[in-house]
Amino acid sequence: MNTFLQLLVNGLGKGAVYALLALGFVIIFKATEVVNFAHGSLVLVGGYLVYELKDALGWVLAAVIGIVGAALAALLIERVLLRNARSADHNSLALLTIGIDVIITEEVVRRVGADIPFIGDPYDSQPIQIGDLTVFRTQAIALVVGAVLITAFLLTFRYSNWGVAMRAQAENREAAALMGINSSRVTATAWLVAGALAGVAVLFMATQDFSGAGLGRGTHAIALIAFPAAILGGLDSTEGAVVGGIVVGLTEALSAQYISFEFSKSAVFLVMLVVLVIRPSGLFGTKELSRV
């Protein structure tokens, strides 16, 4: 039972990080209908900045710069490339982000080199003992930070002007523009926020406690696991992203323990497949209707 509780906490901790990433996909998809395959490389950009700067500036300042850097990288992708591909439709743009992802990932992996470092953490990395439970500190902190950020985002999305503009644009782009919503600004902020969330997520992902994958292809692959999270929640649902992240985190933690570590990633995808077969547009996604 204790193992189970512990797995639950670990799974939730991971799930919170996946939720941050999945939320990023969903925000970009809602605002622009583009699926951002380059999300994993934004994660690497943030992590790389922290890794390079933490010795000179200290971890906290480096982390802030990493988050800002990932956000700016996302903005740059949108402003320089996606905006200029006017002739292309959303699906082509999704493919375009694959090209971007290949380039950024190769470059970061090349720069980091063979060591595949961890980016470390400012807090004491000793596991916390609560009774018989041993909880990784990183995952506990990830859970708290994730919960705070996600709540803040969902509230902003619901009540702020920006949130209203975002939702209006997601509903109907032309109508929103006619009502005076600056669609270019909404798109830009969507990418900024998504990039920043990726920058926060990497602070937890590239640590020893999270998965043992350092800053490199391993972390990039973990970001890919957040894809099923966004999909099974429903690509256009912010709440779905959170639920999806938690489902994926728990699935991974439980199957790694009870089936096998190797199987855990396949398990995530299998759960997603089952959900998709039952609900083709995810748990909370809007069902597509075609009028004939």
Add this chain to the structure above:
Amino acid sequence: MSETFTPPAAPPKAPATTTKHPPNWLKIVATAVLLVVLLLLPVIVGNGGVAYLKLAQYILIGAVGGIGLTLLVGQAGQLSLAHPFFLLVGAVGYAVLAGDPEESDDLVGLGLPPLVAVIGAIVLCGLVGLAFAPVAGRLRGIYLGVASLSLVFLGLWLGQSLDMFSGGTSSGRNAPVFALFGFEFANSTPAPTIAGVAIQKQQRLWYLFLAFALISYFLARGAVNSRIGRSWRAVRDNEAAATSMGVHVTRVKAGAFVISSAFAGLAGVMTALWLDLVKPDENEFTGTYSLTVAIAFLAVVIIGGLGSVPGAVIGAALVFGLQQFFLLGSQQFGWFADAAFGGFSAVVVSAFVYGAAIVLVILFEPGGMAAIGRRLLARRRSPDVPSTDDGGRTTPREDRS
């Protein structure tokens, strides 16, 4: 989100307009020259140039797989990232079917004739594709793309756990030697010669691969130009309209998936023969059947111009050829020599090149290489014939809701 995964505006080929023109002699001569060069390639590179032959063989693998994927992604409008999985099934299927039962106690081998094993592996891949069809038929666009990604992860896990079939990640298993009517595609003494060049294993494999690639090419062209191709495009452009015209949408989608998987299966068999080894990947992001390969095949299809069969071949030459070319350069001419690890290695540079190629193609030429080729051909035609060809965007895709 749009109806299906709709590729950038790129009709499969300039429709019927080409047939109204007098025969394009340049095209015919160019094709003939190309065929002669391909047939004589082993002689041209000589016995010392086996490395170049290996490079060219690898392009053919990419071409066969790329043709299969372009039918699925470009023609039928179904995004799939599952290609590496089917390569793995094809390679392992061939090894199991043709493998020598006596080779090892731990490995399953049925000892079938190699040609039967190749066909068996292709059929097996088709059947596995069919098994995935109920999922594929229900999903659209990006949802299908990510769902198909799960097959790559499943393949990784199966390859690692079912080592009586796959040989396991540490050692793998030997690829059975291909043989046709007693003629082995392996080294022999004495070897037959063509113009003084000994036709050994690599030369024989080149001809085998060339035959596979040509068969694939013409089958795919046939499919595109036939009723099947029309039903694919109908489904891609508008499922509802296709249904109302009597197209059985789910069946057509499933068929496209099966056919594309079968092509990938053949590419998998070729991969096994090329590497002379069947060995599942150790992780999901690098290796022969990994995510990197899924992206590489997608790059082949995008760069070629979604849906174009000749385009897929050119895309394969760019993506698969360039990677081998850089590797060859690093081995033979000491390119990237100062880049041990963390430098600009051959793999890094080729990834940069095709990553950039994807971006540039979508930004500037959504029709890919196929559209560029069509434009060049159109320019050569007599100027008084008004050409409808504006680089692959002849049919405005306004039929979509």
